[in-house]
Amino acid sequence: MELFSEVAAWLTDPTNWSGSGGIPTRLLEHLAVSLASLLLAVAIALPIGLFVGHTRRGASVAVNLANLGRALPTLALITIFLPVTVLIDPQLGFKVYPTLLALVVLGLPPILVNTYVGISGVEADLVEAGRGMGMREVEILRRVEVPVAIPVIAGGIRSAASQIVATATLGAIFGGVGLGRYLVEGIAQNDNGMIFGGVTLVAALSLATEFVFALIQRRITSPGIAQSVLAWPASRQPGRPSGAEFHT
Amino acid sequence: MIDWAWVADHLDELAFRTLQHLYLTAIAVVAGFIISFGLAVWSVRRRAVYPPIAGFAGILYTIPSLAMFAALVPVTGLRSIVTAEVPLIAYTLLIFTRNIVSGFDAVPREVLEAADGMGYTSRRRLLQVELPLAIPLVIAGIRLATVSTIGLVTITGILGDGLGGLGFFIFEAYRRSFLTETLVGAVPLMILAVVADLILVRLQRRLTPWNRPTRAADDPTIAMAP
Numbered sequence: 001m002e003l004f005s006e007v008a009a010w011l012t013d014p015t016n017w018s019g020s021g022g023i024p025t026r027l028l029e030h031l032a033v034s035l036a037s038l039l040l041a042v043a044i045a046l047p048i049g050l051f052v053g054h055t056r057r058g059a060s061v062a063v064n065l066a067n068l069g070r071a072l073p074t075l076a077l078i079t080i081f082l083p084v085t086v087l088i089d090p091q092l093g094f095k096v097y098p099t100l101l102a103l104v105v106l107g108l109p110p111i112l113v114n115t116y117v118g119i120s121g122v123e124a125d126l127v128e129a130g131r132g133m134g135m136r137e138v139e140i141l142r143r144v145e146v147p148v149a150i151p152v153i154a155g156g157i158r159s160a161a162s163q164i165v166a167t168a169t170l171g172a173i174f175g176g177v178g179l180g181r182y183l184v185e186g187i188a189q190n191d192n193g194m195i196f197g198g199v200t201l202v203a204a205l206s207l208a209t210e211f212v213f214a215l216i217q218r219r220i221t222s223p224g225i226a227q228s229v230l231a232w233p234a235s236r237q238p239g240r241p242s243g244a245e246f247h248t
Numbered sequence: 249m250i251d252w253a254w255v256a257d258h259l260d261e262l263a264f265r266t267l268q269h270l271y272l273t274a275i276a277v278v279a280g281f282i283i284s285f286g287l288a289v290w291s292v293r294r295r296a297v298y299p300p301i302a303g304f305a306g307i308l309y310t311i312p313s314l315a316m317f318a319a320l321v322p323v324t325g326l327r328s329i330v331t332a333e334v335p336l337i338a339y340t341l342l343i344f345t346r347n348i349v350s351g352f353d354a355v356p357r358e359v360l361e362a363a364d365g366m367g368y369t370s371r372r373r374l375l376q377v378e379l380p381l382a383i384p385l386v387i388a389g390i391r392l393a394t395v396s397t398i399g400l401v402t403i404t405g406i407l408g409d410g411l412g413g414l415g416f417f418i419f420e421a422y423r424r425s426f427l428t429e430t431l432v433g434a435v436p437l438m439i440l441a442v443v444a445d446l447i448l449v450r451l452q453r454r455l456t457p458w459n460r461p462t463r464a465a466d467d468p469t470i471a472m473a474p
Contacts, residue, residue: 003322071441073399076434079418083427166312173314173406174422183318187406192322199315206310 003192007200010193021181023201030178030205034165037100041107041160046153049115053149054141062116066109074167077102078174099171099178106167107160114156118149151221158213165209169202179205251428258432262417266436269413272401275333277394280340287341288348289374298349305342313339313403321407332404332411339400340393347389351382384456391448398441402433414440 010016017023052062078098085093085101122145130140146153172180182198185191255262291298311319316335324330355378363373379386405412405419412419417433420426 067445068442071395071398071445072438073402073441075399075402075415075418076437079422079430080434083430162310166310169312169314170403173403173419180312180314183314184406187318187321187326195318195321199311199319202315203311206312207307210310 003196006193007196010191010197011200016197026177026179026181027201027205030165030168030180033096033100033171033176033178034103034161034168034209037103037164037168038107038157038161040100040104041111041164042157044104045108045111046115049112049153049156050119050141050146053116053119054137054145056120059116059120062112066112069105070109072105074102074106075170075173077105078171078176082174094175095177096171098174099168099176102171103164103168107164110159110163111153111156114159115149115153118152118156119145121152122148147222148225151217151225154213154217154220158210158217161213162206162210166202166206249427250431254428255432262432262436265412265414265416265433266440268411269398269401269415269437269440272329272332272336272404272411272413273394273397276336276340276397276401277390279333280337280393281344281390283337284341284344285348288345288352291345291349292352301345302342302349305345308338309342313400314406317403317406327408327410329411331407332401336397336400336404340397343393343396344389347385347392348382351385351389352378354385355381384452387448387452387455391445391452394448395441395445398437398444402437413437 015022019025048062051057052059081098081101082094085097087093089097119141126144126148127140130144135143168178169180169183170176172178172184179198179202182194182201186193186195186198287301291301308316313335316338317331320331320334324334359377359381360373363377368377401413402415402418403412405415409416409420414433414437417429418437421429421433
């Protein structure tokens with residue numbers, strides 16, 4: 001109970017809601033780093049996934065690279081990027097870039113794998129029908145394969161987003177920005193109010209991210225596709241993963 | 249740029265930290281597997297308990313690792329192996345329960361009926377029929393959980409110098425701004441994660457020779473994220 005009142009006191013203390021170390025600033029920093037990383041990861045992984053899924057060329061290389069990427073611990077990546085980026089920009093290269101780049105690496109595998117699996121899983125009959133109608137390859141991809149695969153592709157982006165938002169806290173260990181600062185400073189100062197206040201904020205943001213992306217995923221899936229997806233065999237259902245997501 | 253003399257002087261420490269990294273990982277993966285296996289078998293027998301178990305494991309999984317370590321510090325202490333292991337175990341629960349349950353679900357109904365028809369008891373059916381057929385997804389889960397845990401053990405370095413495995417070097421290097429030590433932590437760590445992944449892929453193929461994936465998309469370990 002004492003802990004609860006400490007957290008409540010920390011969360012409602014007006015001094016924690018203003019200034020450069022205030023909750024709104026930390027929240028914005030966290031969101032900005034996460035969003036930038038996600039956009040970069042999408043910009044890199046989506047085209048590769050579409051190409052590999054459509055042409056089936058380089059599939060095993062892409063999947064093996066993605067698996068390798070998942071094995072790289074984010075904390076190790078941050079510390080490896082840091083000495084390099086700090087040479088480029090002493091300010092942002094210390095506080096932002098190492099975390100941002102490590103989060104891009106974290107976001108690539110789920111987007112790449114889901115895009116590839118989604119596109120290559122589109123029924124051959126549909127692609128043939130498109131070809132029979134005289135569609136060019138790009139048109140087949142854009143008007144047939146992508147709409148059918150959209151729930152799976154969106155699932156990959158959603159998974160990347162929630163991993164990125166959760167893992168963005170790690171940057172704070174090495175002088176980075178965002179909500180993770182409250183956890184690191186709370187542990188250092190033995191301040192339970194700050195620790196659990198920070199935990200509450202981070203957990204709320206992670207759940208909110210999951211929720212928003214689940215909503216987007218549902219919105220952009222056409223109703224017909226949503227139904228036929230349910231008729232897939234269990235092992236290929238996008239909603240029934242055997243777990244390609246994790247934070248490291 | 250790299251201080252090789254320092255590296256040569258610290259090979260003992262490197263061996264010790266690598267070993268520590270491995271046992272911190274092993275405790276979490278083994279304990280997580282045992283708990284999850286029980287929960288998964290219970291879920292398969294009584295379907296109604298699965299959604300709440302999966303939901304709870306999912307919520308635990310959503311909490312960022314640093315937040316979970318931080319949250320436990322006031323409860324179980326800063327320099328405690330319990331503070332390190334509880335979150336590590338908690339994160340494996342979702343991966344394991346989901347994969348074990350999907351593994352059992354993937355066993356064809358006719359096979360179960362055949363076993364029942366041959367008079368198998370439910371325990372014998374579980375151990376001799378369902379478990380062997382569930383192995384591809386179960387091993388896929390062990391692989392994901394192991395690689396994930398190897399990464400997370402690094403973060404336990406924030407709980408003090410007695411923990412962290414190879415993460416110890418990364419934290420100390422940061423305090424001293426010493427690039428060589430960063431690499432002494434980070435490079436073996438990445439090698440460890442990649443090698444563990446490769447060994448488990450081998451094991452998976454060895455244990456399920458009938459299930460050679462012919463296309464990359466059929467590989468259960470690259471199964472999609474939700």
